[in-house]
Amino acid sequence: MTREIVSALPELAEVQVGLLHVFIQHTSASLTINENADPDVRTDFEMVANHLVPESLPYVHTLEGSDDMPAHVKGALMGFSLSIPISSGELALGTWQGIYLCEHRNHGGRRQLVLTIQGE
Amino acid sequence: MTREIVSALPELAEVQVGLLHVFIQHTSASLTINENADPDVRTDFEMVANHLVPESLPYVHTLEGSDDMPAHVKGALMGFSLSIPISSGELALGTWQGIYLCEHRNHGGRRQLVLTIQGE
C-alpha cells in the first residue's frame, strides 16, 4: 500500500530530511515492509504466518473465533508501526521495498492508520 | 502497562501532534502492543511464544539457564521499542490497544525503560 500512503501525503514533497511514521490502530492487522514486485510473496507470507501461528494451538481466548487469537500473535510478530526515512521529498525505501498492511483476520473490517511526518 | 506509562508522563498533555517512543534497555524482555481487554490474551501469548521458541532447541548459549537464549529470541521477535502517535495530548491508541511489557525470563528482575516524547 505504498502508493495509497504516498498519495495521501502531499506534505511529503516539502520534507528534505525526516521520518514518516505509520501506525495501525488495531491488534489483529499489522504493518511490515517487504518485496513489492512479485505477488507470490504475499501468498507465501500468508502460508508461513499460518505455519508459525496455527489455529490448532490450545488457545484460551477463543470467544471471537478461531482466527482471532492467532491474528493477535501474528500482528505482534510483524508489528503495528513502521518508521521510514524521508529524503528530498520522497520515502527513502530500497528498490524492492513496499509497505504491506497485513490483515490477519479471515474477515477483517475497515482498518484505521495514523500517519505522522517529522522533519524539515 | 499503558496506565503506568501515561501517568509517568504529565508532559503528554501539552503535545498536540507528536510521537512517544518507548525503549526497553534489555535483551530478554520486550515491548509490544496488544488487546488489553481480556487477560486470557496474555496467557495465550505466553503459550504461543513457548511454542515458537521452545527451550528444547539445541542452543549453544546456555550458561545463564535454559530460559535465557529463548528469551533473547522472543525479545527480538516482539521488539525492544514502540513508537506511538500522540494526538491532542493523548496517545492515539486504538480502542483495544494496550502497551505490553513482555518478560521472557522465568525470574526476570527490575526492567528499565527510556521514554522520549517528540512533537509540538
Next chain:
Amino acid sequence: MTREIVSALPELAEVQVGLLHVFIQHTSASLTINENADPDVRTDFEMVANHLVPESLPYVHTLEGSDDMPAHVKGALMGFSLSIPISSGELALGTWQGIYLCEHRNHGGRRQLVLTIQGE
C-alpha cells in the same frame, strides 16, 4: 555493528536528547538489538531462525533460490528499522544491548543503511 554505526556519526556527540533511527533498504536482511557479549548468541539466532522459517515449506516464490523467501519472512519478523534513544551525546543502550545486522541470504551482497538523528 554498534561500533560501526556510532563511529559513522560524529553528530551524535552534540545531541542531548533525541533518537537515532536506523533503516535497512532491503527485504532479506534486517536489524535487531541483542546480547552483544557472547558470539554464541549469533549462532543460536541463526539456528532458531531456520527452525522458525525452514526452507522446506511449500513456497511459491522460489525463482531467486530456496533461501530467498525464508529470508523475506525472517526479515519481516526481525524488522527493517530500529529507533534508539540518544542521551547526553550517546546511544542509551542497555549494558548488554548491541545492534545486529541480520543477513538472511546465504550469499548476501553489500547492504545499505539510512541513519537519521532527531533531537536537540
